[in-house]
Amino acid sequence: MKKAAAVTEHRSDRSPTPDGTPDRLAIAASRPDDRAAIGEIVRRSGVFSAEEEETVYELFDEYVESDDSGYEWLSARVDGALAGFICFGSTPLTEGGYDLYWICTDPDWRNRGIGRRLFAAMESGIRKWGGRLVMIWTSGAEAYLPSHRFYERMGCGLSATVRDYYRPGEDLLVFVKYLPPRKTKKKTS
Numbered sequence: 322m323k324k325a326a327a328v329t330e331h332r333s334d335r336s337p338t339p340d341g342t343p344d345r346l347a348i349a350a351s352r353p354d355d356r357a358a359i360g361e362i363v364r365r366s367g368v369f370s371a372e373e374e375e376t377v378y379e380l381f382d383e384y385v386e387s388d389d390s391g392y393e394w395l396s397a398r399v400d401g402a403l404a405g406f407i408c409f410g411s412t413p414l415t416e417g418g419y420d421l422y423w424i425c426t427d428p429d430w431r432n433r434g435i436g437r438r439l440f441a442a443m444e445s446g447i448r449k450w451g452g453r454l455v456m457i458w459t460s461g462a463e464a465y466l467p468s469h470r471f472y473e474r475m476g477c478g479l480s481a482t483v484r485d486y487y488r489p490g491e492d493l494l495v496f497v498k499y500l501p502p503r504k505t506k507k508k509t510s
């Protein structure tokens with residue numbers, strides 16, 4: 322079973338939510354038939370290039386085709402329709418390190434708390450699997466400034482900047498969030 326399948330969050334009540342999140346939102350492991358809708362969200366996101374869109378498909382196909390691709394995908398659905406997704410995975414050669422590769426909310430559903438819920442579902446999975454930190458590589462380009470604010474709101478700190486990494490004038494920024502260890506139940510004997 323894919324690890325992501327163990328991260329399931331479902332809200333069944335229909336009452337308005339205090340944080341403004343749509344009340345019919347469900348977060349669960351992405352399904353193979355999410356592929357087209359994920360591609361559509363990426364295309365409409367306004368920040369990703371055609372090459373990046375191809376990479377999203379590549380990672381998704383690896384996730385669908387193999388149980389140990391190293392990629393976890395979670396989809397956010399509102400009334401069954403895809404409203405966002407997140408892709409992350411453990412970082413090879415680290416103990417408990419994880420990378421967040423992609424997070425995207427459909428432009429029609431932005432600023433409604435979906436990104437926050439996806440991020441929290443990822444964190445909960447990582448902690449469950451003994452992870453300690455999540456690292457995010459991102460561009461310093463102006464188009465990504467809103468996502469930098471988002472990462473800061475999610476409790477990530479800017480850990481490193483590599484000047485001119487992507488191309489002259491476009492830096493690499495590395496954000497990191499350190500996760501608290503899960504409380505283990507005390508043995509009673």
Ligand SMILES: CC(C)(COP(=O)(O)OP(=O)(O)OC[C@H]1O[C@@H](n2cnc3c(N)ncnc32)[C@H](O)[C@@H]1OP(=O)(O)O)[C@@H](O)C(=O)NCCC(=O)NCCS
Nearest residue numbers: 423424425426431432433434435436437467468470471474
């Ligand atoms: C970044 C992104 C995923 C945020 O998703 P979202 O569903 O709109 O985010 P939320 O509504 O859950 O917002 C969570 C917090 O981030 C803040 N935030 C979200 N977008 C923001 C923006 N454009 N500018 C400043 N802050 C922002 C919100 O104010 C909120 O803070 P609060 O809860 O403390 O008030 C979304 O804007 C997106 O898909 N962007 C395009 C793709 C992208 O750049 N992905 C990241 C690189 S892979």
